Amino acid sequence: MLYFRLGFRNLWRNPVRSLISIAGIAGSVFLCCYLANIKIANHQKMIQNGVEGGPGHLALYHPDWLTEREVDNLIPVAEAIRITDSLKHLSKRTAFRLYIPALAQSPRNSEGVVVMGMELEKEILKHPLLKKKVLIKGTWHSLSGKQDALIGEALAKKLGLDIGKKFVLMVQDKHNEINSQLFRIRGIFQTGLKDMDNNTVILPLNNAQSLLRSENEIHEASILLKDINDLPESLKTARSLKDVSSVHPWNEAIPQLLAIISLDRINGMVMAMVLFLIVGIGTVNALCMSVMERTREFGVMRAIGTRQEKISLMILMEGIVLSLIGIASGLFACILLSLYTQKYGIDLSSQIKNIEAGNILLEPIIYSGWNFNAMGWISLIMLGLGIFGSLYPVFLATRVSPSEAMR
Numbered sequence: 001m002l003y004f005r006l007g008f009r010n011l012w013r014n015p016v017r018s019l020i021s022i023a024g025i026a027g028s029v030f031l032c033c034y035l036a037n038i039k040i041a042n043h044q045k046m047i048q049n050g051v052e053g054g055p056g057h058l059a060l061y062h063p064d065w066l067t068e069r070e071v072d073n074l075i076p077v078a079e080a081i082r083i084t085d086s087l088k089h090l091s092k093r094t095a096f097r098l099y100i101p102a103l104a105q106s107p108r109n110s111e112g113v114v115v116m117g118m119e120l121e122k123e124i125l126k127h128p129l130l131k132k133k134v135l136i137k138g139t140w141h142s143l144s145g146k147q148d149a150l151i152g153e154a155l156a157k158k159l160g161l162d163i164g165k166k167f168v169l170m171v172q173d174k175h176n177e178i179n180s181q182l183f184r185i186r187g188i189f190q191t192g193l194k195d196m197d198n199n200t201v202i203l204p205l206n207n208a209q210s211l212l213r214s215e216n217e218i219h220e221a222s223i224l225l226k227d228i229n230d231l232p233e234s235l236k237t238a239r240s241l242k243d244v245s246s247v248h249p250w251n252e253a254i255p256q257l258l259a260i261i262s263l264d265r266i267n268g269m270v271m272a273m274v275l276f277l278i279v280g281i282g283t284v285n286a287l288c289m290s291v292m293e294r295t296r297e298f299g300v301m302r303a304i305g306t307r308q309e310k311i312s313l314m315i316l317m318e319g320i321v322l323s324l325i326g327i328a329s330g331l332f333a334c335i336l337l338s339l340y341t342q343k344y345g346i347d348l349s350s351q352i353k354n355i356e357a358g359n360i361l362l363e364p365i366i367y368s369g370w371n372f373n374a375m376g377w378i379s380l381i382m383l384g385l386g387i388f389g390s391l392y393p394v395f396l397a398t399r400v401s402p403s404e405a406m407r
Contacts, residue, residue, distance in 0.1 A: 018322065021286040025326025026333065028275040029382055032268075033334040033375045034368070038341075039268055041369035043261050047228075047250070053128035055253035056095070056222035058087075058234050060245040065219060066253065071100060072174045074214055075245040080221035083241050090234050092226045093126065095119050096218045098208040103170040104201060108160035113199045115169060117208020117218075129191055129202070138163050138187030146210075149183040150202035153190040158198075161185055169201065173213040181211055221245070272378070276385055283319060283389035316390045323386025327379050334375070341368040 051057050060080055062073035077096065084094040098117030103110055116129075124130045136153060149169075151161065161167055163185055170180045183203070190197055209215045225234060231249055238247040251258045345365040 017286055021282055021322055022326045022329065024279050024282045025323060025382060025386070026329035028279045029327050029330025029378060030333045030337075032272045032275060032378045033331065033371075034337060035268060035271075036371040036374035036378070037334070037338045037368040038366060039264060040371040040374075041342075041367045043264070044369065045367070046257060046261060049128060050254050050257045051224060051250045052126070054222070055220060055248070055250060056093075056224040057228055057231050057250050058223040058225065058238060059248050059250070059253045060221035060223075060238070060242070061219070061248065061253075062244070063246040065246075066248065069099075071172065071212065072176075074174060074217035074219060075221070077216050077218055079243050079245055080218060083238050083245075083247075084221060084223060086237055086241055087223060087225075087234050090225055090227075090230045091223050093122065093224045095122050095127075095222045095224075096205060097220045097222065098205065098212060098214070099219050100171050100208060100212055102201070102211075104155070104159060105168040105170065106159040106161055106165070109158055111155060111158050111199065113155065113169075113201050115171070115201045115203055115208055115211065117203050117205040117212075119205050120202075129189065129196065129200075134189045134191050135187050136190045138185070146207055147181070147183050148186040148204070148207070150187040150189055151185050152197040152200045153188050154194075154197040155199055155201070156185070156188050163188065169211060171211055173211075174217075175213060177213075179211060179213060183207075276381060279382065280385045280389050283322065283386055284392055286322070315393050316387065319386045319390030319393075320383070323383050326386075327382050330382075331375065331379065338368045338370065341366065342370075 060075060060083060062075050064070065065073040080096060084091065087094075096119055098115070100115040100117065102113050102115045104113045118127070118130075120130070125132060128134075135150075138150075147166075149167075151159075151167075156162065159167060166182055166184050168180055168182055170178060173179045183201075189202075203211070205218075206215075209217070223234070223238075225231060235247060235249055345367040347365050
């Protein structure tokens, strides 16, 4: 405790230098911890949007679908029902889908498109593509006829189409035969995702099955769980019941999302390392200056019999106190701002409309969560840097000769 008090007192011999060093440590701790809190909330939101708008937490596919995505990579609806029914107690929502490459033709133009066959009665207002604000023309509930379709806003412009207009979809069905059907536009959507708005047509699942001539087959069975922690149990159960299909967790079904999250984490680690290096150099510099200014003092202490170990401990404690004050200040600022942005967020909608990452749409409001693991490690690393940064000043102080210092 004595050396702790001495270390605290010695820091204020030059308060400006000490405050600058503390501010550097506090700023680095604050920035690293706050960004870690933002990243964990952002990653959770990306995963949530990815699974809700895609394969769910768990997805059933033909064994070759993820590598080939051929139109005939289908699985039986009966098997999908059997597996999804076994997970009803764990699942929040299930959905069956088809994805069909097609040619959309209108009197004005023709475009290559992807036809999404969806269970609209289950997914309307729940799937990110079928939220209320996404539909800019028409109504969801008008999709009752066999020829009804939804179309992306940019695609509608390319084809020169509007609500009530007709167009033809031409596909190669699962028997490798050409099938053409006439559809009428009942709704136009605008998601903000370039690929979706430019080349997507949405049909009720039964209409898409008729177009592909695969009435009892689908490409994807999506299972959205109530709790992501139930994924291991659900995966084990589904794989024990599968026959024709293969079962994949979300990170295998949408590997691009996992890659984006991993890359973002690496970028955060690189930035933290740079900040740690700068802070480490600053700490060494501050303590070295303090030692050089007190050369005579250390010489007198050596002359009256003070052991080198005690001088070393005193300087080491200065580095520890400097780090602790900086760490505590940075954590306090981080906690205050995180509490605010966890509830209210940072609204960037005036600067940007939407953020697209890996074909996933994120709202331009940044929220924070709590990454206590990262906050703990950042604090420990910063404390370690303070201790490590004190070693060279300790070396300088113990090399002081009493006779030379008092000349």
